[in-house]
Amino acid sequence: DARVTQTPRHKVTEMGQEVTMRCQPILGHNTVFWYRQTMMQGLELLAYFRNRAPLDDSGMPKDRFSAEMPDATLATLKIQPSEPRDSAVYFCASAEDSTGNTIYFGEGSWLTVV
């Protein structure tokens, strides 16, 4: 049963620390998304990649967030330095192509910054 895998599932860290979240998209999917979900803002698109190239990261705070795809099986989202307002659930999702197909979400990385 193909699925998007995210690690860590839960992370508690102190303000100022670096946080790296990892995602393994479904094999064969060439589009990868990072979303953030909070009670106040709902699901927000942070960044996405097609064929490993970043297409849009306009939703991401550039000063502290960075997203990369070192290879087709790994996407990373890094926050440095982390702040309490970054506390949220971060979802990675992947899609087979970029023309309206189903997006498959991972189970999320629950981040708490204290």
Place this chain on the structure above:
Amino acid sequence: SQKIEQNSEALNIQEGKTATLTCNYTNYSPAYLQWYRQDPGRGPVFLLLIRENEKEKRKERLKVTFDTTLKQSLFHITASQPADSATYLCALDRSLRFSGGYNKLIFGAGTRLAVHP
């Protein structure tokens, strides 16, 4: 500015009844609209996609309508069951028209549905 609105209040219905959830949008011309289900502590799961040239889509007990004039989608669950209790999110994509064919789903905040036995 672009806006997607879903009922923020939870919808409580009795088992066996039809649940109807609403998704309204403004300042969008979506090429298609999707509905997702999200359970607590889990990621959203895709349910249905409807394109701008389709009026209605069905899948088992689910039905989605899409009215581009009213800028509204309705999501129906017939013969609802307690297992249908979850948050339902609508998502729009306009990028096929404006952005060269890539996917940029924008989600509504979701409506929580509670089906009582």
